[in-house]
Amino acid sequence: MRGRRGRAPDGNVGRVLSIVSQKGGVGKTTTAVNLAAAFARRGLKTLLIDTDPQGAVRYGVGLRRGHPTIGFDDYVRGDVPLREVILPTALPWLRVILAGSVSDLADHSAFQERVAHSEVLGELLATARERCHVVVVDTPPGLGAITRRVLAASQHVLVPLQCEPLALQTTPQILRAIQDIVHQNEELVLEGLLLTMYEAGSPATERVVHYVREHLPAHLVFPTRIPRTPATADAFAAGQPVVLRTPADPAAQAYVNLATQLAERLGG
Ligand SMILES: Nc1ncnc2c1ncn2[C@@H]1O[C@H](COP(=O)(O)OP(=O)(O)O)[C@@H](O)[C@H]1O
Numbered sequence: 635m636r637g638r639r640g641r642a643p644d645g646n647v648g649r650v651l652s653i654v655s656q657k658g659g660v661g662k663t664t665t666a667v668n669l670a671a672a673f674a675r676r677g678l679k680t681l682l683i684d685t686d687p688q689g690a691v692r693y694g695v696g697l698r699r700g701h702p703t704i705g706f707d708d709y710v711r712g713d714v715p716l717r718e719v720i721l722p723t724a725l726p727w728l729r730v731i732l733a734g735s736v737s738d739l740a741d742h743s744a745f746q747e748r749v750a751h752s753e754v755l756g757e758l759l760a761t762a763r764e765r766c767h768v769v770v771v772d773t774p775p776g777l778g779a780i781t782r783r784v785l786a787a788s789q790h791v792l793v794p795l796q797c798e799p800l801a802l803q804t805t806p807q808i809l810r811a812i813q814d815i816v817h818q819n820e821e822l823v824l825e826g827l828l829l830t831m832y833e834a835g836s837p838a839t840e841r842v843v844h845y846v847r848e849h850l851p852a853h854l855v856f857p858t859r860i861p862r863t864p865a866t867a868d869a870f871a872a873g874q875p876v877v878l879r880t881p882a883d884p885a886a887q888a889y890v891n892l893a894t895q896l897a898e899r900l901g902g
């Protein structure tokens with residue numbers, strides 16, 4: 635966000651990539667944080683926005699100063715100006731907007747109402763596009779009002795699919811819903827499904843791979859898969875993206891490869 639206000643970093647408008655899935659616990663936040671870090675490492679000016687009231691991004695993104703609670707919710711409420719919710723990270727090209735005060739509350743319904751009934755999310759993403767190359771948006775599980783608002787203002791969507799049997803029941807649902815939204819937002823491209831927590835040889839992983847091969851067009855599934863590795867979970871627990879903490883780890887390398895493929899599609 636170093637470009638002049640209202641001016642794209644290099645004369646072009648940036649792209650919004652949202653990470654969406656029906657289920658929780660499938661690797662959305664891990665994917666958002668690691669892709670954002672990998673884009674920033676490539677020299678792309680990147681903003682990561684957490685719209686999930688759980689607010690998990692604050693624990694894993696590698697903030698320079700602890701785990702502040704100020705963020706998106708506080709901006710939506712009109713309590714703070716935009717510049718105050720854009721936080722620096724360990725990477726010069728990566729900034730982050732955390733979920734904010736809502737992540738300290740047990741009840742998220744007022745936040746959902748606020749975001750659903752205001753134009754502020756769409757406006758924020760439009761502003762962010764003017765100042766960054768890539769805006770990565772982490773979303774709450776499911777296709778509720780917040781995620782729909784995010785998708786209405788996105789150009790790209792990626793759907794993590796955890797390699798476990800239950801994933802198969804929810805995948806057709808999310809794909810149908812996203813196809814519906816793609817029809818309403820002609821700018822939006824479903825980039826594909828990303829197999830996460832992949833364990834070669836495990837029966838659960840094999841079932842998911844088989845299902846995906848049988849039921850989905852090949853172009854909708856990324857050839858890059860994210861393996862389940864201890865380093866990925868450890869990095870998150872230590873407050874950092876695995877691509878920064880353990881770059882040689884296979885999951886870190888997979889995220890870097892994915893970022894390279896996506897950067898081409900995003901025009902970076
Ligand atoms: N590739 C991976 N290897 C090992 N653990 C992972 C991997 N991806 C995610 N996890 C772990 O799985 C849990 C859920 O991931 P998370 O990204 O928070 O999912 P979501 O955002 O969809 O709820 C977290 O504890 C995370 O550390």
Ligand SMILES: [Mg+2]
Nearest residue numbers: 662663686690
């Ligand atoms: Mg999450």
